[in-house]
Amino acid sequence: MNTRLILEYCVYPVTILLVASLFGGCGQATGEQNESPAPNIVFILADDLGYSDIGAYGSEIETPNLDRLANNGIRFTQMHNTSKCFPSRAVLLTGQYAQQVGMSESAGDFEQAVMFGEVLSEADYTTIFVGKHHSTDNPYEWGFDHYWGLRDGAANYFNPGEQRPRDPGPPAQKPGFYPRTFAFDDSLAEPYTPPGDYYGTDSWTDWALELLGRYEEDSQPFMLYLSYQAPHDPLQAPEEDIKKYEGVYEAGYEAIAQARYERQRRMGLLDERYPRSEPTHRPWSDLDDSTRADQLRRMQVYAAMIDRLDQNIGRLIDYLEERGELDNTLIMFASDNGASAEVVQIGEGPIGSMTRWASLKEDWANVANTPFRLYKNYSHEGGTATPFIVHWPEVISEGGQIDHSLLHFIDIMPTLVEVSGAEYPDEYRGEPMHPMKGVSLLPLLRGDSIEREQPLYYEWNSGRAVQTEKWKLVRWEEEWELYDRQTDRTETTNLAGQHPDVVNRLESQWREWAGYSQGFDTAFDHQALVVSDLDSSASFYKEILGLKEIKNETGKPTRRWFSLGGDLQLHLLADEMEGVKVNKSIHLAVTISNFDEFVENLRTRDIEFTDWPGNVNQVNYRPDGVKQVYIKDPDGYSIEVNSRTENL
Template sequence: MRPALLQLFCILTIALLLVDPAAARPKTPNIVLILVDDLGWSDLGAYGSEIPTPNLDSLAAAGLRFTQFHNHAKCFPSRAALLTGLYPQQVNRAERAYTPMTDAATIASSLKAAGYRTLMVGKHHGIENPISFGFDRYRGLRDGAANHFNPGPRARPGEPPPARKRVRTWCFDGDCTNTYQPPDPQFYSTDAYTDWAIEFLRETRSRQPIQPFLLYLAYQAPHDPLQAPAANVHKFAGQYRQGYASIARARYARMRATGLIDDSFALPAPTYRTWSTLSAAERREQTLRMQVYAAMIDRLDENIGRLVEFLQAGDLFDNTLILFMSDNGASAEWVLTGTPPREIGHTHPIGSVGRWASLGPDWAGVANTPYRFYKNYSHQGGVATPLIAHWPTGIKQPGRIVHEPGYFLDIHPTLLAVTGAVYTGGPAGATADLPGADLSPLLHKDVTIKRPQPIFQRWQHSRSVRDGRWKLVSHAEGKTAEAGTWALYDMQRDKTETRDLAAHHPAIVARLAGAYDRWHARFAKPATDAD
């Protein structure tokens, strides 16, 4: 090309970009995966909650809400499945968090090979730096739960020692440390993760050539310790004095009124205590626990609003697929120490930097309304998560409620489909080794997703098999999962698992139990400890 023509071509190209910002955007969608920690199924306004979550509700109203989406009942197995699209048992992350994750091609490595800038912020819950899994940038908590106000090993001036279970490792790109001590007295994990995510996105937008991006934003909240800024806690003063049943019934009524659920979601018998049987002191304490928990969710929603505002201001919002989900159901676990067992820092107020307070089983049962049980169970209360999908240029008929079952295993093949990327864990373009399904057709209309095989779950004492309408599930507290007695549920008619049909359909039980035994025999192997 002659110099004069080349100069004219460059001038016209620059002018086009200045006139039409869309010309500068990647044609393939940006991806934002937002994963929260220990959120109950009914903890968002769009899913029936009294907790105001206007930013997430707005995404749901202009996108899709899933009622039958599933994680893996526990933090680190869920995260392994989400990242890889493989069962946790396939990547050595089924039993213990601190084992090396093996044979792990991730969504980051697949999208990076397709030209994506890959970013991760927040909780990983493993021993690896996510940089080794295909992320260009990573900043966050490499380990499990940590103090939200001060994850460091020492007290800051004017504060008590931070409540903590153990020393945690944080990574800042290639540098990892177990002595991270935020100097800012206003540090709060949810705020910091959003700040870092926006920083990474701002940097990505400034790079040339322009790349589409994957942002995996893994918040710690509302996982314990129950801690939130005072301004958010004050919003909910007195709101939970009426007790468990009142809140649960109101949530269920809102779900029915808004059309989120139908008659196939029966409200099971409550697992929480009768409020009037609690002493006045217990009621005050329980009220405060839920108040702080609600404040954590409120703060989450505020920060997601900040992220959305950044995407909108940068002309990125319309071509960004946002997926929001939780790694398991609300948690009934207590973190206790000493004799007699008490919460870490029990002399400090609930919600403060010095106290590791937990939600407990009563409020966890409310948070998972209408499902039964909690985190660590393969029943719906443990594995059902809200899923909100939002993508203005990619979702047709927004506002739909999707009842088609989906799983964390489906995220990797779905992202391959919507981005045109290929799976980096097998032959070019081959996804046959991924057990999940491509859910991208659901972005356009309600369809039935055909699965060539059942979906299996196993964590500690629980296990399940889901094949179409049928779910086989068991839980053996204190024993291995295989010691449990199978129960069978028709998930078309009984999505909350209230009627065990095992005695009525022995052939179905035998078929699904046999499928589980074969799957378990294939993948059950001792986890390999890290050096």
């Protein structure tokens, strides 16, 4: 069998029990208490929003409320996430890289982490979380005074539950992922079938305002984390908002993208360091009438979802203003990753309706991420760069500023700690905590600068990156690319061949981080797995995956070693070995040339397949043409089998 392998590490989380004493020590970071009243804090998170999808970042979509925050606050051009929903949200909540808290590979339970709901509660903040969480943990059990929302990844906007008598048909739901879990503090609904009129973006704002209203007479400040699902698929919006964008997109992909870029340059958001990347969308003139109508409808609905999102943000702004609290409320807005090129097609009926689950697809995602390359899931800027708006009139002396500082979601926890006067714990629930990885952004809000001692690191799926003030080293799958951030922040000119020393240095730093962040003594030298039946597991890796067994240097019969290519090795252990750190899960990405034949052969064996969002007969079809299946080895470790054609 022709196999090529990539080793990707992942530590799966374990369930952590509540203990009576929450904080063991509090020495890592302490904010400064101000004489003025402690500010309220609001963090608003959009989902799969492209870099240029709001007016303040160049869009034609009507977002007057976000534009108002930008005009009276600061727009940051270089805030970054992880390129994927649940790792980004994990970083945001904990101030750690997702790899350190068990959230780098799947949306499971958090481990060795503390969330800002708990941290700010210790500073006498009322902490409220409404909306999408994307984990199996309930934030209500992690220190938030309230959590109302979707615990899972994505749900139908009009009805995430069972069909109701008044529904036009069966609500479109994702096979294999239904029912979705909603949490209302300590109560779970599986599924959640709304009793009355419901549209996720509207209803979640209703919930946030209701919970805030319960504390209007309290003197203590609040922290609201309002985590929307919009504009993540399914593309669904009220028809009155969809109609607002009739005719807007008739000019096609290139005209819309170029107009956005020109506005970005004209408003001073971007300068010569941001040349527009080469478009990857299809020529509009090449589309037949049916395809063009389909594409127009997708973008209309997508725009309507963003418009509706902004309307609801306006409701929150109005509430704060009516209570005289807007000026002393720190408001932050960002997206969890770039616009998505993923393809999901479920249900019947028009795009935008309750009975149809559709996605934006690749062409419009390329437009949405103007001026950057690629999309959600990639460690390139199209996946990781997000609009980031901060509004706080009592601290920001001049509105309308544009700041080009290099930022990351790891910086949010340190910012909250300093702003609130909270203390970040050394220990939580009996476990030692990692120090916070980011830096506080408060100096930037006050007109000063920040200094970052360490590069920023990225790892999700086949994407990798390390980023400094000068350089960005990035790859998708195997080949590293190098970009000069001082002249080329849109990653248009690959300099890897001209600066091999820089590539080697940054790659070494990334490998060191990847090993450390996931709890291994060394990075990418070997992976140790404890298996229940050594001979059975060895047979699986040899006969099913075609790995080559190599000499066991220890000579012990309880060890089996396999080559993963180059210096990489897989060690199977019949028992725990002292001095060896053992992963609780492994993710092997296996590339084969005869994918279809291989998968059919798997189906004839007793092999467990794992469902994947939007898959067809357990096969996932990626926008780049790669096909994937996920299977389990005899001990439940995860293996990706794909049809990539590159030499890895």
